[in-house]
Amino acid sequence: MKFEKLALIGCGLMGGSFALALKQAQLVRHVTGFSASEATRQKAFALGVIDSIAESAAQAVQGADLVLVAVPVRAAHLTFAAIAPALSPNALLMDVGSTKADVVAAARATLGERLPCFVPAHPIAGKEVAGVEHADADLYQNRQLILTPLPSNGLRKIAQAHDVWEAIGSQVITLTPELHDATFAAVSHLPHLVAFALINAIAQQPKGADYLSMAGPGFRDFSRIAASDPAVWRDILLANRQQVLHQSALMRKALDDLETAMTEGQADTLEQLIAQASHTRAQWRLGSGVADADS
Amino acid sequence: MKFEKLALIGCGLMGGSFALALKQAQLVRHVTGFSASEATRQKAFALGVIDSIAESAAQAVQGADLVLVAVPVRAAHLTFAAIAPALSPNALLMDVGSTKADVVAAARATLGERLPCFVPAHPIAGKEVAGVEHADADLYQNRQLILTPLPSNGLRKIAQAHDVWEAIGSQVITLTPELHDATFAAVSHLPHLVAFALINAIAQQPKGADYLSMAGPGFRDFSRIAASDPAVWRDILLANRQQVLHQSALMRKALDDLETAMTEGQADTLEQLIAQASHTRAQWRLGSGVADADS
Numbered sequence A, B: 001m002k003f004e005k006l007a008l009i010g011c012g013l014m015g016g017s018f019a020l021a022l023k024q025a026q027l028v029r030h031v032t033g034f035s036a037s038e039a040t041r042q043k044a045f046a047l048g049v050i051d052s053i054a055e056s057a058a059q060a061v062q063g064a065d066l067v068l069v070a071v072p073v074r075a076a077h078l079t080f081a082a083i084a085p086a087l088s089p090n091a092l093l094m095d096v097g098s099t100k101a102d103v104v105a106a107a108r109a110t111l112g113e114r115l116p117c118f119v120p121a122h123p124i125a126g127k128e129v130a131g132v133e134h135a136d137a138d139l140y141q142n143r144q145l146i147l148t149p150l151p152s153n154g155l156r157k158i159a160q161a162h163d164v165w166e167a168i169g170s171q172v173i174t175l176t177p178e179l180h181d182a183t184f185a186a187v188s189h190l191p192h193l194v195a196f197a198l199i200n201a202i203a204q205q206p207k208g209a210d211y212l213s214m215a216g217p218g219f220r221d222f223s224r225i226a227a228s229d230p231a232v233w234r235d236i237l238l239a240n241r242q243q244v245l246h247q248s249a250l251m252r253k254a255l256d257d258l259e260t261a262m263t264e265g266q267a268d269t270l271e272q273l274i275a276q277a278s279h280t281r282a283q284w285r286l287g288s289g290v291a292d293a294d295s
Helices: A013-024 A038-046 A057-061 A073-086 A101-110 A112-117 A155-167 A177-203 A208-213 A217-227 A230-239 A241-263 A267-283 A288-294 B013-024 B038-046 B057-061 B073-086 B101-110 B112-117 B155-167 B177-203 B208-213 B217-227 B230-239 B241-263 B267-283 B288-294
Strands: A003-009 A028-034 A066-069 A092-095 A121-123 A144-147 A171-174 B003-009 B028-034 B066-069 B092-095 B121-123 B144-147 B171-174
Touching: A003 A013, A003 A057, A003 A073, A013 A028, A013 A066, A028 A038, A028 A057, A057 A073, A066 A073, A073 A101, A073 A230, A092 A112, A092 A155, A101 A112, A101 A177, A101 A230, A121 A155, A144 A155, A155 A171, A177 A208, A177 A217, A177 A230, A177 A241, A177 B177, A177 B208, A177 B217, A177 B241, A177 B267, A208 B177, A217 B177, A217 B217, A217 B267, A230 A241, A230 B241, A230 B267, A241 A267, A241 B177, A241 B230, A241 B241, A267 B177, A267 B217, A267 B230, B003 B013, B003 B057, B003 B073, B013 B028, B013 B066, B028 B038, B028 B057, B057 B073, B066 B073, B073 B101, B073 B230, B092 B112, B092 B121, B092 B155, B101 B112, B101 B177, B101 B230, B121 B155, B144 B155, B155 B171, B177 B208, B177 B217, B177 B230, B177 B241, B230 B241, B241 B267
Parallel strands: A003 A028, A003 A066, A066 A092, A144 A171, B003 B028, B003 B066, B066 B092, B144 B171
Antiparallel strands: A121 A144, B121 B144
16 A cells, blocks of 8 residues: 555644654655645645645645545535545545544535545544644554544445554544544543633633642643644534533533532542542553454 | 651652652651551551551651651541650651641641641642552652641741752742642642543443543543542542632633533634633643742
């Protein structure tokens, strides 16, 4: 498996890292890139992430046998519409969006007879810093990658998508778009939402800056995801809002239980609730989904 | 500054790390230890964390010029009561509790004329694993340490407490017990409470285990503190419940703001709220309280 030309639509952290990973694995001959921002295009080129600059998304995909759309999820619709007419019927088209039902709907609405080219993908990887300057050839190494294939994808197309991600070190799991969105509402979107809320709640207090100046390593790790890219997370929270709000309601209920035990001084109940959480978290291992899927 | 004898009451992660740090810095000639659990006492001795085993807290402090009480905060009252009669008038007595107003109240109620010996301390350091087997001589290196001195502490006693922690690598900040508890309700106790709630909310769902198996590095960091010791955190959340519940209410309000923007599809408002959090967190640096205090 070697690709002649990767078209990268969106030259940010995720897309740039994918291009660098493919280059490092010698899986691609040429990378052309397009980003809405001229400055980003130039930066990606200067950093060697892309080998040529395209003037439009449609131009980028011409003759490309591999296309990665790495834009905030709300921009997927317009991007697909722009590239559909220029897309080669043999191309493998993927995205890296953190939500899948909305991206699949956008693809169905725009890709027409090129729909079978599109294998939706979501790498469970990232950094709290955005931008192509943080792109990293090893970002996807030892990370899980979710594919949510469409009924119209041929088996060969799905296998090809599988192989690309495995070749750059990812462990591939297949889900339906709906199960994907329910899963990541719980384990990713809600934690982000809560981290945003907690930081804002502290910072808005008169002594908030003083409080923050004394925070320790527990706070550092807990709140790292709050530094994520606002445009990316605006789109994710809007696209998956129903599932995220559902998970938030469940979290508030669990918080109620803990707070009731605190208010009423029920030490045993409180310890039990904490022990449940502590035990669950202590048993948890990153990437265990792969082992489960294989077993 | 060199101590003849450190009495360690509570040979867990925090106490054990303090003993190892003092030994590494050659600041203590002999460490004697007492823990409620016989197995813990034996383990601490076998690991070389303590040089001798005391049969009671009172026996441990006899002749000790340095005493560290490192027990869950609710146990501070009984511990102080047990050691007060045996405490040398020249000893420096400190704790490592994550709450201070309650520990100070316990000290006032129990220490009698030995109250001036007690300089309350809270190291902003820890691990998500408990137990003396995880004790680490470098746990307090480059970490902030909060002292909340009492009016009856002499300046020499406070300076001595300051010097011990600085000698093992900590950066010392002085606060009132009340400001300490308000600060850590916001930046430590609430994050723990929320992490417990979120883990419980996910785990209680029918597909919770599947969801958790696919969680990524963002979840890993966000939820690390949920694995903390249940007895320790039961006591902290009960001791500081008023401040923690206040902070939780503020967090729920900030969460309401984000959720309203999601529900009503207000993309700009949502992005603005996320950008606030993202900017605050991106600017934040671990240990910045020291620089502020010095300036």
